[in-house]
Amino acid sequence: MAKILLVSENDKKGKDIQEILQKYSHEFCYADNSTLAIDILNTQRPDIIILDTEIENFDLKIVNKKIKSFENIQTILLTKNDDAEPELLKNTNAFLQEPVSKNLLIATINANLKTKDSLDKLANSNHELARSLYQLNVLYSTSSQFAGTLDKEKLIDCLIEGIDKSLSFGLSCVLTFKDDAEPILIINSLYNISDRVLEALKLRAVLNYKSLFEKKAMPFELDIKNLKIEKHVKHAIKEYDFSVLRSDNMFAPIVLSDNFFGFVEIFRESEFTTEDATCFQTLAQQVSLPLKSASLYEEIKRNNKKLERLERLKSEFISIVSHELRTPLTAIKNALDIILSGKTGELTENMNKFINMAKRNVARLSGIINDLLDLSKIEAGKMDFKFEMIKIESVIDYVKTSLDEMAKEKNLILKTKIEDNFAPIYADSRRLEQVLTNLVSNAIKFTPEGGQIEIRTEVIDAKDINYVEMFDFEFRQLHGKYLLVCVKDNGIGISQENLAHVFDKFAQIENSLSRKVGGSGLGLPIARQLLEVHNGAIWCNSKPEKGSSFYFVLPLANEKNKFMLEFKQDLQKAKINNSSLAVIKIKSENEIIQSLINDEKLIKKSYLNNSIQENDKKDTALTMVIPDGDRFSADFLKKKLQSYTKDYKNLNPNCAIMYSYAVYPEDAIDEVELMKKVGESLQKIRE
Amino acid sequence: MKKILIVDDEQDIVESLKFVLEVAGFDCYCAYNGEEGLNMARKISPDLIILDVMMPKINGYKISRLLKYDNKYKNIPILMVTARSQQEDRLIGEETGVDEYITKPFELDEIVKKVEGYLKG
Incomplete structure (x- = not known):
C-alpha cells in the first residue's frame, strides 16, 4: 500500500490513473496546481509523486524543489514525448511515456516502492546509529567527568546530566545519602510537580529502597519523614500530574560490591529502547567507583583534620604546661640562690653540697622545659627565625667561650680548626649557636677526662660528602656547595643500633648513662629540626670506645638559597594563618625586566621583598613570592603586563614577556613543588 | 632610700625579690x-617597678601602658618579668613602654644588677 500523488492539469488523466491504482488498493490524491501540490506534500507525505509535464498554468519546478526538501520521495515523470526539462530529470526516479500502459505503470510504482522501502530502512538505521554514537559520546564524556572529581555532589550532578543528555528524561529521582547518612531525594523535572505527586515520589523512593534490601539489613535508615527533597524544575510553566508516573521508566541501584550509594529512577513519555537501558545501566554503574573514591577521600580528609587538631592541641598543651612550670621553678631557684649567697646565714659543707645538688637539678629541669617548648614551637611552625648573612666563626667563638669552662672542669681539650673562613651563610645565628652548643656539650658529657674535642669546618660540594647510609633521608635534598661543621670527640661513642635513633625524640632516655649526664633527650631532634629550617642536614658517625663525629651542613649563602629560605618562611606563615601565597615568574630581555622592576605602577615594591633574578646572556627571569597573593592578584599583574607589552611594542617590536604563576594551596603545598610548577608553565603574554 | 615596687601574683617570687633587693639596700613595696x-x-611613686605580665584583673602590659602614657609616671623604669619568651610578647612590651624584659627563670643577681644600673647610673 502506498500513497501516491499525481500533479496534473488534466482531469481525465487523473481519473484514468486513479482507476488503475485503486485496483491495487493504493491511496491516491490529485493536485491541479502548485499550491495544492505543496500542501499535500506537507500534510500527507506521499511515497510517490507522478508529475505530468504537460502543464501550462504553473511551474512544475516549484513543486520539484519542494519534493527535494523531503527525504525519499520517489518521483515519476509523465511525458508526451521523450524529452523533459533537465532540471526535472535530475530528480526523477522513473519515466513514463504516454499513452501509459497499465502494466508498466504498476510495475514502475512497485519498483519505486521497493526502492523507497530500502532507502527508508537505511535512513532509519542511520538514525539509530547516530543516536547510539551520541549516547556513546555522552557516556565517554560523562565518565571522564566522573574521573575528574572527588566531590560526591558533583558526581551525582554529572550522573544526572549524563543521563539527561543521553536519554532526555522527563523526570528523574536520585536517592543519595550525605556523609552523616542523611537521605536526600534529588528530583530533576522538565515540568513542575505538584505537592501530591511529590508525596507519591517520596513514598515510591522509600518503597523502592526497602525492596532492594528485602531480607538483608539496610545500610541506612530511611523513612518518609527523614527524607529530604532537592527539587530542580526546568520549565515551571507546565505541571506534571500522576500520569507521569505511568510513563515508561527505568530504575538502577548505585552500588559497588558491598557499598550502597543510592539509586536512580527516570521517567519518559516515549518508550525506552534496549540501547537506552544499556546506556542507563552503564552510567549508574560507572558512577559507583568514583563515589567510592570520593567517600574514602572524605574519610581521609576528616581523619587528617582530626590529626591536625590533635597535633595542635599537643603543641598547645606542651606550651601551656611549660609556661606554668617555669614560675614555680623560678621560685625554687630563687630560694636556693638566696641560701647559697650566705645572706641568710653561714652554711655547713653538707648544706652547701645538697643545696647545690638541688640547684643543679632545677637547672636541668628548666633546660628540659626549654627544649620541650622549642620543639613544640618548631613542630607547630611557630618559631621565629631571624635570617641574616653571618660567618660561622662568630658562632663557633660564642660556643667555645661559653663551654670552655665546662671542658676545663673535665680536663678536656677543646680545639677549633676553621679551614675556610670566607664562606658566609644565610642563617639565624642564635639558632646555630643552639645547635653547636648542643653538639659540643654532648661531646663534653660523653668524653672521659683527658680527652679531646675538635670543631672543624670546611666548604664542600654535596657530591663529595661522605655518604652515611643510615642517614640516607638527610642527604636526599642536598646539592651545590655547603659549609660543613664537624664536632669530633674521642669519647665513649655510640653503638650501631643506637646510632640510628640519636635524632629521635627522647631516644637517649632509654640509656642509663645519659640519665647520669643529664639532658632532655631533645637536643639532637631540635638540632635536626633547626637545620631542616635552614635547608641544611645533620648526621653522625661513631665507633664505640673510639668516639663520635657529628656533622652538619648549611648551604653557602647565595641569592637562590636566600630566596628559598625566605620563601619557606613565608609559606610557613601562610600555612599557620590559613592564607594563600602566590609565586610569580616573569622572563624577558634583561632590559625589559629592569624597566619592569623600576616601574612601581607595574610591580609593587613589596613584591620585590622576596624575589630572585636569574640572568643568562640575554634574558632575565624574575621570580617573586607574594604573601597573601592568590589567582586574582596574579591575573591582575598579568593584565597590567599585557597592556605594558602593548605600549612597549612601539619602541621594541620584538618585545616578548613570558609569565607564569603558581598558588598555594591550590597548585602545590610545598616550596619545591611550587617552584617547579611556576618554572614549567611559563607562557608568552599576548598583548 | 630608693623605692622599688614589686608586682606579681606569685607570692614566693615577690618574697625572694624583696629579700635580695632589701639586702642590696632598697626600700621594697609589694603588690x-x-x-x-x-x-x-x-600612691607611692616608686623609683622603679618590677612587673609580672600574667596577673589576674589587670595584666602587666596594661599597667605599663597606663603608667607610661601618664606624664606623672612615665619616667619610672619598668622591668617586665615573664614566663613567655616569644618574639611577639617582646613587641607588645616595647609598644607599652617596658624598659627591660626578663624571662623566667631568672638569676636574682642579674635583677639586682639591673636595678642598680637604673637607680645608680
Whole structure:
C-alpha cells in the first residue's frame, strides 16, 4: 500500500490513473496546481509523486524543489514525448511515456516502492546509529567527568546530566545519602510537580529502597519523614500530574560490591529502547567507583583534620604546661640562690653540697622545659627565625667561650680548626649557636677526662660528602656547595643500633648513662629540626670506645638559597594563618625586566621583598613570592603586563614577556613543588 | 632610700625579690595583683617597678601602658618579668613602654644588677 500523488492539469488523466491504482488498493490524491501540490506534500507525505509535464498554468519546478526538501520521495515523470526539462530529470526516479500502459505503470510504482522501502530502512538505521554514537559520546564524556572529581555532589550532578543528555528524561529521582547518612531525594523535572505527586515520589523512593534490601539489613535508615527533597524544575510553566508516573521508566541501584550509594529512577513519555537501558545501566554503574573514591577521600580528609587538631592541641598543651612550670621553678631557684649567697646565714659543707645538688637539678629541669617548648614551637611552625648573612666563626667563638669552662672542669681539650673562613651563610645565628652548643656539650658529657674535642669546618660540594647510609633521608635534598661543621670527640661513642635513633625524640632516655649526664633527650631532634629550617642536614658517625663525629651542613649563602629560605618562611606563615601565597615568574630581555622592576605602577615594591633574578646572556627571569597573593592578584599583574607589552611594542617590536604563576594551596603545598610548577608553565603574554 | 615596687601574683617570687633587693639596700613595696599594683604605683611613686605580665584583673602590659602614657609616671623604669619568651610578647612590651624584659627563670643577681644600673647610673 502506498500513497501516491499525481500533479496534473488534466482531469481525465487523473481519473484514468486513479482507476488503475485503486485496483491495487493504493491511496491516491490529485493536485491541479502548485499550491495544492505543496500542501499535500506537507500534510500527507506521499511515497510517490507522478508529475505530468504537460502543464501550462504553473511551474512544475516549484513543486520539484519542494519534493527535494523531503527525504525519499520517489518521483515519476509523465511525458508526451521523450524529452523533459533537465532540471526535472535530475530528480526523477522513473519515466513514463504516454499513452501509459497499465502494466508498466504498476510495475514502475512497485519498483519505486521497493526502492523507497530500502532507502527508508537505511535512513532509519542511520538514525539509530547516530543516536547510539551520541549516547556513546555522552557516556565517554560523562565518565571522564566522573574521573575528574572527588566531590560526591558533583558526581551525582554529572550522573544526572549524563543521563539527561543521553536519554532526555522527563523526570528523574536520585536517592543519595550525605556523609552523616542523611537521605536526600534529588528530583530533576522538565515540568513542575505538584505537592501530591511529590508525596507519591517520596513514598515510591522509600518503597523502592526497602525492596532492594528485602531480607538483608539496610545500610541506612530511611523513612518518609527523614527524607529530604532537592527539587530542580526546568520549565515551571507546565505541571506534571500522576500520569507521569505511568510513563515508561527505568530504575538502577548505585552500588559497588558491598557499598550502597543510592539509586536512580527516570521517567519518559516515549518508550525506552534496549540501547537506552544499556546506556542507563552503564552510567549508574560507572558512577559507583568514583563515589567510592570520593567517600574514602572524605574519610581521609576528616581523619587528617582530626590529626591536625590533635597535633595542635599537643603543641598547645606542651606550651601551656611549660609556661606554668617555669614560675614555680623560678621560685625554687630563687630560694636556693638566696641560701647559697650566705645572706641568710653561714652554711655547713653538707648544706652547701645538697643545696647545690638541688640547684643543679632545677637547672636541668628548666633546660628540659626549654627544649620541650622549642620543639613544640618548631613542630607547630611557630618559631621565629631571624635570617641574616653571618660567618660561622662568630658562632663557633660564642660556643667555645661559653663551654670552655665546662671542658676545663673535665680536663678536656677543646680545639677549633676553621679551614675556610670566607664562606658566609644565610642563617639565624642564635639558632646555630643552639645547635653547636648542643653538639659540643654532648661531646663534653660523653668524653672521659683527658680527652679531646675538635670543631672543624670546611666548604664542600654535596657530591663529595661522605655518604652515611643510615642517614640516607638527610642527604636526599642536598646539592651545590655547603659549609660543613664537624664536632669530633674521642669519647665513649655510640653503638650501631643506637646510632640510628640519636635524632629521635627522647631516644637517649632509654640509656642509663645519659640519665647520669643529664639532658632532655631533645637536643639532637631540635638540632635536626633547626637545620631542616635552614635547608641544611645533620648526621653522625661513631665507633664505640673510639668516639663520635657529628656533622652538619648549611648551604653557602647565595641569592637562590636566600630566596628559598625566605620563601619557606613565608609559606610557613601562610600555612599557620590559613592564607594563600602566590609565586610569580616573569622572563624577558634583561632590559625589559629592569624597566619592569623600576616601574612601581607595574610591580609593587613589596613584591620585590622576596624575589630572585636569574640572568643568562640575554634574558632575565624574575621570580617573586607574594604573601597573601592568590589567582586574582596574579591575573591582575598579568593584565597590567599585557597592556605594558602593548605600549612597549612601539619602541621594541620584538618585545616578548613570558609569565607564569603558581598558588598555594591550590597548585602545590610545598616550596619545591611550587617552584617547579611556576618554572614549567611559563607562557608568552599576548598583548 | 630608693623605692622599688614589686608586682606579681606569685607570692614566693615577690618574697625572694624583696629579700635580695632589701639586702642590696632598697626600700621594697609589694603588690599581689594588677589593680593593687597600679594603685600603689600612683600612691607611692616608686623609683622603679618590677612587673609580672600574667596577673589576674589587670595584666602587666596594661599597667605599663597606663603608667607610661601618664606624664606623672612615665619616667619610672619598668622591668617586665615573664614566663613567655616569644618574639611577639617582646613587641607588645616595647609598644607599652617596658624598659627591660626578663624571662623566667631568672638569676636574682642579674635583677639586682639591673636595678642598680637604673637607680645608680
